[in-house]
Amino acid sequence: MSEALAAKAARLDAEDELAKLRDRFALETPSEGNAAVYLDGNSLGALPRNVPERLAEVVAHEWGRMRIRSWEESGWWTAPERVGDRIAPLIGAGPGRVVAGDSTSVNVFKAVVGAVRLSGGPEQDRDEVLVDATTFPTDGYIAGSAARMTGCRVRAVEPAALGEALGGRTAAVLVNHVDYRTGRLYDLPGITAAAHAAGAPIVWDLCHSAGALPVGLDEHRVEFAVGCTYKYLNGGPGAPAYLYVREDVQPAFDSPLPGWNSHADPFGMTSGYTPADGAVRGRVGTPDILSMLALEAALEVWDGVDIGAVRAKSLALTDFFLECVDAYVPGGRLSCATPAAHAERGSQIALRCDDAGEVMRGLVARGVVGDFRPPDVLRFGFTPLYTGFADTERAARVLADVLAGVPVAR
Ligand SMILES: Cc1ncc(COP(=O)(O)O)c(C=O)c1O
Numbered sequence: 001m002s003e004a005l006a007a008k009a010a011r012l013d014a015e016d017e018l019a020k021l022r023d024r025f026a027l028e029t030p031s032e033g034n035a036a037v038y039l040d041g042n043s044l045g046a047l048p049r050n051v052p053e054r055l056a057e058v059v060a061h062e063w064g065r066m067r068i069r070s071w072e073e074s075g076w077w078t079a080p081e082r083v084g085d086r087i088a089p090l091i092g093a094g095p096g097r098v099v100a101g102d103s104t105s106v107n108v109f110k111a112v113v114g115a116v117r118l119s120g121g122p123e124q125d126r127d128e129v130l131v132d133a134t135t136f137p138t139d140g141y142i143a144g145s146a147a148r149m150t151g152c153r154v155r156a157v158e159p160a161a162l163g164e165a166l167g168g169r170t171a172a173v174l175v176n177h178v179d180y181r182t183g184r185l186y187d188l189p190g191i192t193a194a195a196h197a198a199g200a201p202i203v204w205d206l207c208h209s210a211g212a213l214p215v216g217l218d219e220h221r222v223e224f225a226v227g228c229t230y231k232y233l234n235g236g237p238g239a240p241a242y243l244y245v246r247e248d249v250q251p252a253f254d255s256p257l258p259g260w261n262s263h264a265d266p267f268g269m270t271s272g273y274t275p276a277d278g279a280v281r282g283r284v285g286t287p288d289i290l291s292m293l294a295l296e297a298a299l300e301v302w303d304g305v306d307i308g309a310v311r312a313k314s315l316a317l318t319d320f321f322l323e324c325v326d327a328y329v330p331g332g333r334l335s336c337a338t339p340a341a342h343a344e345r346g347s348q349i350a351l352r353c354d355d356a357g358e359v360m361r362g363l364v365a366r367g368v369v370g371d372f373r374p375p376d377v378l379r380f381g382f383t384p385l386y387t388g389f390a391d392t393e394r395a396a397r398v399l400a401d402v403l404a405g406v407p408v409a410r
């Protein structure tokens with residue numbers, strides 16, 4: 001261990017204003033001991049401590065005793081908009097623009113079809129859906145189907161080349177804000193402005209940015225955005241995703257999944273469809289109430305938390321991790337896929353090595369939990385709400401031990 005780096009970690013932890021938030025999470029894992037370092041919050045966020053009690057109350061009281069009355073009296077029916085409004089400030093959206101529900105995949109479908117329809121689509125000679133070539137797979141699959149259904153075709157484009165690819169034929173653009181594999185952050189204001197200059201609406205996938213850095217959806221006039229809540233928003237496995245539709249776009253949003261929950265008068269049970277106004281238009285069917293209310297409770301950890309402070313700590317953590325890796329790991333053993341420039345970095349560090357799968361198994365066996373993404377990426381996600389600098393120094397030190405073939409201590 002480097003005494004200097006350990007001392008620096010202790011100093012940074014002592015100065016960290018967000019350090020106290022760690023107590024809001026259950027991070028003890030009996031099998032790994034308290035010393036486990038959890039760096040996989042970019043796949044599944046940790047459990048906020050208040051969630052189990054709230055969920056038990058929902059099950060026992062709201063479902064167990066109130067039963068059907070809970071749709072109204074416990075606020076179940078309006079939970080998707082209420083939870084959407086809690087997510088909104090974290091992604092730079094005003095109230096009434098975000099609705100929680102369904103999965104990210106389903107919301108990508110609603111948003112891409114909605115964007116093509118908004119642009120006029122092939123009838124206006126706009127028949128290309130541009131999708132970033134490095135996208136998380138589900139977005140590409142769904143966009144492909146959405147394009148076929150709307151008479152368009154998908155064009156995969158490297159985000160850096162989007163400027164040249166955009167034009168009069170662009171019907172919609174779908175981009176991941178942070179690349180799930182490399183942790184590269186894309187220029188949301190610049191790419192959005194370029195799409196608008198070409199007359200095309202844009203859809204951003206915020207899965208790897210929401211809760212880790214400021215997004216500014218309203219400010220940059222993004223038409224649509226989607227994201228999951230089980231990563232940096234800590235909503236739990238399979239927690240509802242969300243859909244953002246810009247306020248002035250909402251009246252024209254023509255959802256391809258006009259379920260009864262998005263009807264202006266759902267309990268009128270009429271055969272004709274009249275869409276509701278506002279964020280409600282993004283709903284489809286009956287929401288998953290248990291997961292929805294677990295998410296609502298999980299979002300309480302954000303009370304009083306400034307997303308700007310979260311971003312500052314995220315960058316400090318990833319900088320410090322790189323500094324420690326540099327100090328501990330012999331040169332040439334790893335290469336960093338995450339950009340050094342802060343403006344291009346999300347909240348994870350991706351390190352490449354040929355035996356990445358085996359290295360990650362070694363790390364997990366020693367209590368440092370990141371993940372492996374094929375073919376050669378070690379991913380380390382940094383969740384500023386519960387990750388500290390001593391954790392970070394330890395993760396880099398254990399990584400060096402694993403790479404050096406040091407056996408697991410028993
Ligand atoms: C960028 C991105 N989009 C979409 C998804 C998947 O969404 P879901 O499986 O929740 O539909 C993920 C992660 O699973 C992701 O990282």
Ligand SMILES: Nc1c(O)cccc1C(=O)C[C@H](N)C(=O)O
Pocket residue numbers: 042043044136180207
């Ligand atoms: N959604 C996941 C799941 O259901 C199981 C395991 C992992 C996930 C993930 O979220 C993966 C994640 N989006 C990634 O960036 O790789």
